[in-house]
Amino acid sequence: MDDLxxxxxxxxxxxxxxxxxxxxxxxxxxxxxxxxxxxxxxxxYGVSRMTLRHSINDLIDEGLLxxxxxxxxxxxxxxxxxxxxxxxxxxxxxRMDGLQxxxxxxxxxxxxxxxxxxxxxxxxxxxxxxxxxxxxxxETEPVTVHEAYIxxxxxxxxxNMDIESQSQDLWGxxxxxGYKVKRGVQRLEARQADEDLADxxxxxxxxxxxxxxxxxxSEDGTPIEFLYCFNRGDMYSITVSLLR
Amino acid sequence: MDDLxxxxxxxxxxxxxxxxxxxxxxxxxxxxxxxxxxxxxxxxYGVSRMTLRHSINDLIDEGLLxxxxxxxxxxxxxxxxxxxxxxxxxxxxxRMDGLQxxxxxxxxxxxxxxxxxxxxxxxxxxxxxxxxxxxxxxETEPVTVHEAYIxxxxxxxxxNMDIESQSQDLWGxxxxxGYKVKRGVQRLEARQADEDLADxxxxxxxxxxxxxxxxxxSEDGTPIEFLYCFNRGDMYSITVSLLR
DNA sequence: ATAATATAGACGTCTATACAACCAAGGAGA
DNA sequence: TCTCCTTGGTTGTATAGACGTCTATATTAT
Numbered sequence: 357m358d359d360l361x362x363x364x365x366x367x368x369x370x371x372x373x374x375x376x377x378x379x380x381x382x383x384x385x386x387x388x389x390x391x392x393x394x395x396x397x398x399x400x401y402g403v404s405r406m407t408l409r410h411s412i413n414d415l416i417d418e419g420l421l422x423x424x425x426x427x428x429x430x431x432x433x434x435x436x437x438x439x440x441x442x443x444x445x446x447x448x449x450x451r452m453d454g455l456q457x458x459x460x461x462x463x464x465x466x467x468x469x470x471x472x473x474x475x476x477x478x479x480x481x482x483x484x485x486x487x488x489x490x491x492x493x494x495e496t497e498p499v500t501v502h503e504a505y506i507x508x509x510x511x512x513x514x515x516n517m518d519i520e521s522q523s524q525d526l527w528g529x530x531x532x533x534g535y536k537v538k539r540g541v542q543r544l545e546a547r548q549a550d551e552d553l554a555d556x557x558x559x560x561x562x563x564x565x566x567x568x569x570x571x572x573x574s575e576d577g578t579p580i581e582f583l584y585c586f587n588r589g590d591m592y593s594i595t596v597s598l599l600r
Numbered sequence: 601m602d603d604l605x606x607x608x609x610x611x612x613x614x615x616x617x618x619x620x621x622x623x624x625x626x627x628x629x630x631x632x633x634x635x636x637x638x639x640x641x642x643x644x645y646g647v648s649r650m651t652l653r654h655s656i657n658d659l660i661d662e663g664l665l666x667x668x669x670x671x672x673x674x675x676x677x678x679x680x681x682x683x684x685x686x687x688x689x690x691x692x693x694x695r696m697d698g699l700q701x702x703x704x705x706x707x708x709x710x711x712x713x714x715x716x717x718x719x720x721x722x723x724x725x726x727x728x729x730x731x732x733x734x735x736x737x738x739e740t741e742p743v744t745v746h747e748a749y750i751x752x753x754x755x756x757x758x759x760n761m762d763i764e765s766q767s768q769d770l771w772g773x774x775x776x777x778g779y780k781v782k783r784g785v786q787r788l789e790a791r792q793a794d795e796d797l798a799d800x801x802x803x804x805x806x807x808x809x810x811x812x813x814x815x816x817x818s819e820d821g822t823p824i825e826f827l828y829c830f831n832r833g834d835m836y837s838i839t840v841s842l843l844r
Numbered sequence: 845a846t847a848a849t850a851t852a853g854a855c856g857t858c859t860a861t862a863c864a865a866c867c868a869a870g871g872a873g874a
Numbered sequence: 875t876c877t878c879c880t881t882g883g884t885t886g887t888a889t890a891g892a893c894g895t896c897t898a899t900a901t902t903a904t
Binding site: 435436544545594 | 842
């Protein structure tokens with residue numbers, strides 16, 4: 357049943373986690389039902405109980421399992437869609453839905469940071485930042501004005517690159533520079549389109565705009581991007597998952 | 601330095617986690633700097649390395665620390681505000697900001713579930729649900745129309761209770777019924793006030809509304825609440841943190 | 845019947861140890 | 875000077891075992 361032949365560099369707990377995850381998703385372990393005890397499973401997989409617990413802990417974090425001390429470990433009744441629990445970006449998300457997405461770069465240059473940008477990026481007012489302003493489309497329809505600021509000090513390479521090709525994969529670019537996007541904080545408001553926005557997004561002045569401000573952080577907590585985002589209210593909604 | 605006298609029922613890893621957290625927050629371990637090695641800390645606290653790692657793992661999940669294999673463990677440069685990373689509710693949040701909050705119950709009764717409600721709560725259309733509609737105020741200003749649906753089957757007790765006192769602490773009520781709020785999924789849109797909303801929220805027809813749909817889940821994945829929420833765009837914003 | 849108690853099974857915590865993987869820095873050799 | 879390699883330090887994975895705590899159930903006493 358379970359090979360788990362070693363020597364491939366994949367940790368045991370990862371393989372076991374994967375095996376358990378499959379059993380849950382394909383229904384071998386049914387929703388709400390108790391799975392075998394840790395003792396039993398560790399014997400089944402031929403690993404120590406601590407290793408097995410490592411796998412189960414991960415699946416609990418994913419929301420697939422839950423424990424009741426003194427009773428057992430159970431499959432959750434409701435599996436949250438994986439995307440919801442993750443920080444994803446516009447292109448990833450929309451392409452996942454099978455939609456054609458594209459963008460047009462409106463502006464791209466180095467400027468001194470204004471107060472709000474500097475504060476979010478942990479810089480001083482006036483420090484150099486790169487500003488990338490784009491208009492984003494879903495299936496030829498303009499839906500979002502996107503205004504990103506990234507610290508010059510971290511990503512000066514960007515200025516020497518082909519922005520058209522980079523701007524669609526900023527996250528990849530960050531990673532190639534050694535900063536993995538790990539966390540973010542975003543704030544959302546409902547606003548109304550002013551003349552500029554209405555013009556760019558082909559909508560009426562006063563129509564609803566879903567406004568978003570977001571800061572992205574790398575694993576070590578360095579702020580790597582601050583973003584203003586104006587989304588057409590009639591074309592865009594944002595889904596997020598919450599933990600307690 | 602570190603007492604950790606046992607016999608109080610508090611696990612060692614929790615005490616150590618707390619001690620480390622304090623050292624981080626009060627600056628004994630400075631941002632970006634390396635903390636002592638796991639070997640060193642486990643000796644310092646007089647516990648095994650595995651126990652110490654348990655504490656550190658928790659703090660990494662909180663975003664206070666990060667590891668670099670082969671190098672060490674470091675204090676994150678940017679500590680996300682604790683509230684942001686958590687699922688919190690309206691009253692908790694606003695009171696934390698020192699604001700006076702209150703609410704008026706507009707409607708409270710048992711009704712058959714409509715399609716969307718039934719689907720979110722994992723019920724069949726027409727199954728009985730309890731509907732609680734309230735108007736919420738910050739400092740005498742109406743800001744939110746709040747329409748919650750909860751499954752009759754789980755919380756029939758609610759009908760026999762003083763709704764005025766319960767509705768302000770629904771989460772506490774859920775918990776007393778054995779369902780701890782653990783996860784949530786919410787979707788946000790920008791909309792415009794119709795006549796009803798404009799009237800209730802003392803705003804003009806067409807003014808922006810931050811619309812929110814939310815489902816809450818207990819630890820075992822049972823959906824326990826589905827919510828429509830209409831927030832005055834000029835008074836309300838939503839902040840969430842994201843993980844990757 | 846009801847209440848107190850014992851028990852078995854399950855998860856929760858903790859230890860002591862071992863080796864693997866990885867990284868930084870310094871030394872050896874070309 | 876430059877490259878390669880060794881080495882020490884640190885985190886990553888894994889083990890076997892012990893004991894604590896909690897829950898549900900069966901048993902016993904009242």
